[in-house]
Amino acid sequence: MRSIWKGSIGFGLVSIPVKLYSAVQTSSLDLDMLDSRDHAHIKFQRVNENTKKEVPYDKIVKGYKYDDDYVIVEEADFQAAAPEKNKVIEIENFVDIASVNPMLYETSYYTEPETKNNKAYALLLEALKKSGKAGLARFVLRNTENLCIVHPVEKAIVVTRIRFEQQIRDQDELKLDDKVTISKKELDMGLALINQYAEPLDLSKYKDEYHTELLKLIEAKAKGKRPTIKKLKPKVSKNDDLYEQLMNSLQSKKGA
Structure with missing residues (x-):
């Protein structure tokens, strides 16, 4: 390092x-920006807005706009x-x-x-x-x-x-309802569900699966294969009763 x-x-x-x-x-894949027509790399240039010419890196300085002009800030000023x-x-x-x-x-x-x-x-x-x-x-x-x-x-x-x-935004801008009533029975069931899923933190069990799958998809496309796209199947509750949903969650966890 x-x-x-x-x-x-x-x-x-x-x-x-x-x-x-x-x-x-970072665990993300390094993707380049290309022209879709011929897959040529897209290059970014530092261009002078007046002359429309590229500016050499050693000629670039930092400036702060003050009134209608710029004050140049040098490395010594930061120090x-x-x-x-x-x-x-x-x-x-x-x-x-x-x-x-x-x-x-x-x-x-x-x-x-x-x-x-x-x-x-x-x-x-x-x-x-x-x-x-x-x-x-x-x-x-x-x-x-x-x-x-x-x-x-x-x-x-x-x-x-x-x-x-x-730097942390105030929550007052959120439309939060603080008048929702939770019964003791529902709260006890919620706490029981949390305790049922509680375990020591072990991040080694969790991997960045998205980028692994994306790389597999890229490799398949490179070989001319049609990649298989996995569709997410959301779980739909058959009961609108919160207590029943919590109870079913506890029972499914025990069954697993």
Whole structure:
């Protein structure tokens, strides 16, 4: 793996030099855009809107529109905007990891200590495991300030970027009915159904079947075969009574 960031984790007065590595990878197929007439690749060009000519990559700069003109923003400006945050993941406080709303999660990065047998790294890892806490921190990645949690996953400290609270839309825009009455009998049956399906989390049982099937379809088409399309057969309930539906669900699970 290739590191995407080098800096340090600030833990009180302790500084732990680390490298960041992407902890996730895409499972989607790499599809190219083609001209349907001759299957030629479609290329995208950076074109000057005035001259209509392609602009060399080294001549492209970033600008912010201010009044009727642009202010050019250079790499040094990004560095100057928050110099103290550029190379430090500064843990500001510790929170219960269970209190982090899953809606906030974005993407995760493995951290690796710059030096072997780093005692400070090992200490933070073990302390996070024992406490059940996660560090809440901010750092700059690709010229953008990010909020993140620093938490343990097996043998590594993981940095997971999370969204800022203002990025989550308010539910007031949804047409939600909070006056629906649920009977105790229905609730008890719902809880029983949840308990019936409850088991320890084991993600190894779940694979990205869609892209596997799509690849099979592509390979069949490449060989001139007609791919078989599986049709989804939705389950239709024969009874509109919620309690009866829950009861039947429990019985079908037991039968399985």
